[in-house]
Amino acid sequence: MVKYVIKRVLLMLLTFFVIISGCFILIRLLPNIPAQQFGKDMSLVLQRRVRQGLVDANGNAIPLIQQYWNFITRTLLTGEWGVSESLYIGQDCMQVFLSKLPATILLNVYAMVFAVPLGLLLGIYAALKKNKWQDHVISTGVMIFVSVPSYVYAFLVQYFLCFKLKLFPLVMNSGTNYFSASMFHSMLPAVISLAFGSIAGFARFTRAELTEVLTSEYLLLARTKGLTKAQTTRRHALRNAMVVILPMIIAEFIGIIGGSLIIENIFVVPGVGPLYVNSITARDYNFFMLLSAFYTIIGLASGILLDLSYGFIDPRIRIGSKANGKY
């Protein structure tokens, strides 16, 4: 097992390295805006660029190969991601990024807190009532909610709950007081919009897994030896279904941090998503590099976590599962 984990992590690091190198080279090939252009007091930016090894002391570009080497030794190894050059001029990218991260994580944690129990309950209920009208209602609803893009819910939530009924503010409060009641209240529309898709996803997955387990032969055996239906469901079916469901929840949680980009933008959440979009429109390449690295790591980590937790929970499964057709 340890060997397997090490192998997977090394492979992940290699993949990360290749991707981020590609990103770096492609970004550096772009016509870069000289630091001086932004105003007189860009000495700090210039200083940091020199320290990062992207330009020489006179501000002239140094060869790409050498820049790349400096990028590996200074940025990747010591975590020097540079300062913002057009978005938050002069501020450290990492600091800004870290200040934005709590909002994103909190939003996703809240969404998961809603989605996991609701999704599991709906899925279990549908599986137990398989092919009855309750199941059909839930399955149809799940089908619709899985398919409809999340921004459509966001519009509906924003229009009906925030604008027509005036239950919530239209956008999230600014500021960093994340645990106040009013902040939670203003976050709810975004949380609801995010949770819709996850609830449907969990319900569908749980239903599929549980129906498979419920029709298996060992469950029949459990019934024949005298357990009640509730007992078999709880002790045998659910536990076995959880083997597959639990890793999915973990991976989904990691994945959703990257996936809330559009919701964060709609509700103006002061999080990582808008930062990324702004860094592209403002051509702030240091931010772009940092956030690309962030999203790459999120993707890689959720994949590896899914694989590893399968392996931990059920030692029979040690094969890497591949993301299929997911953009």
Next chain:
Amino acid sequence: MANTDNYKNIPAEKFRFTNNRSSSDEKFKTKQIGYLEDAWHRFRMNKSSIVASIIILVLVIYAIVVPMFCETTYSRSLTDTTYLTYTKLLPKTKHLQWLGWDGCHKVQLTENNLNYYKAIEEETGFDVVRKVYGQESTEDGRVLYDAKLDSYTSNGFLYMTLSQEQYDDLQAWQNETGIQVIYPAIKTKNVSDANIWYEANQKGVATLDRNGNFVNVYKTSGNDGNYSSLRIAGDPGLEDAEAKDRYRYATVTGDSTSVSYKCRIFKYTYFQYRYGFEPCFVFGTNALGQDIFTRLAAGARFSFIFAIAISIINLFIGSMYGAVEGYFGGALDLIMERISDILVDIPFIVVATLFQLHLAKKVGPVWSLLFAFVLTGWISMASRVRMQFYRFKGQEYVLAARTLGASNGRLMFKHIFPNSLGTLITGSVLVIPGVIFSESSLTYLGIINLESSTMTSVGTMLANGKDYLATYPHIIFMPALFISLLEISFNLFGNGLRDAFNPALRGADE
């Protein structure tokens, strides 16, 4: 058993094929049910998929037919600046008005606002305030009316400067059809709003006479270039065309060499003059005055073509790559797998952004987006094909075909590849909603911009409508409905296809 192991020592040239017959199958003598026919038979059983495919068909027909046949003189004139006078009109139909599809919206008006619209109604004779539901008074003593306002006629008037020919032409059209477009010029004292044809204070609040009627401030002196067309009721010029106090219908500006006429034009009837039909937009118009019905169809057509193109390219690259990987295996497979492993892990948004930054200026945003989709999109196809190759390449029938002398190419594409046809068809159909969804998300975030006067996409329409979500939700509603219907029906359709092609997987989600 030692004797049988000896075959390794027989030199290769001693082997020869027993006959020159090709290794192809013989033709069946009876009627055969092919793979596709069989799948179609199973697909027909699935009711929800049939419904879904009908919906898809309707959407596709909408995307094909509407840009071909339902374009009007209005929607075809793509860069017309008169568009800007018809912005944000609400959805309206001629025959389904009783459903509330009548281009009206419910608004809260102050008394002054209500008078403002009533004045348009009084002057033109068109319904503007369809209904007043009731009134409520606010804390500071003002009265607010809940009214149903027709967005088409409440659009009101605008000042337009016409040349001599335009002025004559418009008059001739008025005479021919009997529809009033030019309304009398007004003595503009304080207010420059073309809608205020009555006595009003500086803020445009009507000053009513003793009976509560509007007092007109029409111009009764000056030159209007011998206006000789329809006159509004109450105009002394109706009885005597030369009456001294007849209303004047234009203000003449410019010198004698190039005369131009500043007229008060009623937007609703001007539309009829200009485009030949009454304004009536089934889905309303957007913030730029473009007709959403035809614009959405054009966007949908683009999105469909784009997605299908990507699906075909991915299918082609993916099946080639996967076939080579799966068939030859070994070190080649290992290297190719590592390459696709790395590609599949790049977040799509990063790929799309990088392509946009690098290529958009050179090849345009559409092509750069297409390359971004192709760069990572083929991998899922390749892994499907590879899996099928691994499953089937060791089977006896393949060995038999090889023994009969089938070449690598024939083995790959005649004997093994058809096994993956089912998953490939399902997969490439499901690429279409995926591409449309990703495209719309990226456009919505503003990372790519596909908007131009001749082109749009569903995502662009959503992105443009988001600013009017609270005030004019119809702008965003139709594109959102379209994309939701599309995603739902494609998912159902894909499930049906999967069940039809792989009956073993029936009922399993994902």
